[in-house]
Amino acid sequence: MRQHVLRAVTESKTLRQCRTTPINPEVEVRAGDGGAYLGGLMKCASVWSCPCCAASISVQRAQELRDISVECLRSGGTVLMGLFTVPHGKKDHLSETWDAVSKSWTAVWNGRHREKAAGKWGAVGAVRALEITHGRHGWHPHIHYLVFSDRVLSDAEIDDFRAWLFARWSSVVVKRGWFSPDSRGQGLERAVSAEKASEYLVKAEAYGAALETVSGQLKHSQSDSGRAPFQILDSIRLYCRSQDLVLWREYESASKGRRQLTWVNGKRVKERWSPDAPELSDEDAVESMEEEKGALLAKVAPPLWKAVLKLRAEYSVIALAGSRDSQPRKWGAFLDLCDIASRDGPLSDYGLETESWETALEMVLEM
Numbered sequence: 001m002r003q004h005v006l007r008a009v010t011e012s013k014t015l016r017q018c019r020t021t022p023i024n025p026e027v028e029v030r031a032g033d034g035g036a037y038l039g040g041l042m043k044c045a046s047v048w049s050c051p052c053c054a055a056s057i058s059v060q061r062a063q064e065l066r067d068i069s070v071e072c073l074r075s076g077g078t079v080l081m082g083l084f085t086v087p088h089g090k091k092d093h094l095s096e097t098w099d100a101v102s103k104s105w106t107a108v109w110n111g112r113h114r115e116k117a118a119g120k121w122g123a124v125g126a127v128r129a130l131e132i133t134h135g136r137h138g139w140h141p142h143i144h145y146l147v148f149s150d151r152v153l154s155d156a157e158i159d160d161f162r163a164w165l166f167a168r169w170s171s172v173v174v175k176r177g178w179f180s181p182d183s184r185g186q187g188l189e190r191a192v193s194a195e196k197a198s199e200y201l202v203k204a205e206a207y208g209a210a211l212e213t214v215s216g217q218l219k220h221s222q223s224d225s226g227r228a229p230f231q232i233l234d235s236i237r238l239y240c241r242s243q244d245l246v247l248w249r250e251y252e253s254a255s256k257g258r259r260q261l262t263w264v265n266g267k268r269v270k271e272r273w274s275p276d277a278p279e280l281s282d283e284d285a286v287e288s289m290e291e292e293k294g295a296l297l298a299k300v301a302p303p304l305w306k307a308v309l310k311l312r313a314e315y316s317v318i319a320l321a322g323s324r325d326s327q328p329r330k331w332g333a334f335l336d337l338c339d340i341a342s343r344d345g346p347l348s349d350y351g352l353e354t355e356s357w358e359t360a361l362e363m364v365l366e367m
């Protein structure tokens with residue numbers, strides 16, 4: 001499991017504590033609409049490095065972008081999907097290329113340029129997602145972005161806008177001391193649906209799919225697409241190579257404190273096409289996705305929870321709670337164990353032939 005690998009390799013205490021450290025003395029096993037889950041655990045809300053929190057945040061952000069895109073298209077606007085990349089080499093440090101890409105994006109939309117895009121192409125605002133992959137040519141930070149225009153743009157106008165955006169991008173990247181970007185690596189296309197637009201920005205990457213790209217000019221070449229960071233975690237689990245560990249740690253440290261989604265005139269875009277949507281931070285997004293208050297099935301007190309973590313049995317406990325009706329004996333034995341743990345009594349008092357919570361839990365899970 002990615003979360004387990006992450007806990008073993010991360011240098012961040014917060015990441016290690018995510019979904020392992022209880023907020024209250026007892027961890028809750030609950031039954032929600034989507035099945036059993038564990039509640040009352042700390043969440044790190046890291047959109048970059050935590051597979052679970054990133055997935056929750058992505059679902060929320062995809063929904064927000066879909067809602068805006070639906071309204072924009074419905075009211076006669078155009079949503080454009082764009083890609084910006086910078087030339088990069090094997091020896092480039094991730095934090096440096098990340099800075100270059102991120103600061104160049106801000107510079108593209110500075111002052112009068114923003115006004116020009118608004119006047120000439122009806123661009124009310126834009127949003128960018130920064131994505132990272134690692135391939136043959138090293139780290140490849142790149143930007144996927146959406147531009148929301150308040151009118152229908154013709155193909156010729158989009159061609160014109162693309163050329164202008166590329167010229168802007170090229171100029172700001174070169175000004176920062178980088179080589180001139182290859183025009184083939186940049187693109188701008190009309191989004192055919194709100195769904196496509198939101199997927200383009202917030203991808204299934206968080207769920208483990210390879211970095212997918214859309215058709216035509218927005219496609220990365222095979223050699224450029226490389227591995228997404230969570231796929232590096234997968235490689236650590238599969239092959240245990242130090243190279244991957246070094247890459248993961250560089251990524252973890254370079255991503256610290258960075259924003260994944262950044263808006264240009266975000267307020268104006270939201271006021272126009274999604275005025276009622278609440279403003280949710282990443283922390284709020286994780287909570288709203290996960291803290292549904294399903295029925296409480298069991299409480300797991302510290303001695304038993306420690307055993308669950310030691311055995312990496314969180315998912316076995318969730319699975320057991322999910323199948324409690326078909327496995328009543330096993331579930332009953334788990335509830336007995338929860339009861340003993342909550343009284344903090346020695347296991348022998350309850351007729352078990354062991355004093356080890358791990359052994360007791362193993363016996364229940366293997367029933």
Ligand SMILES: [Zn+2]
Nearest residue numbers: 018044050053
């Ligand atoms: Zn987390």
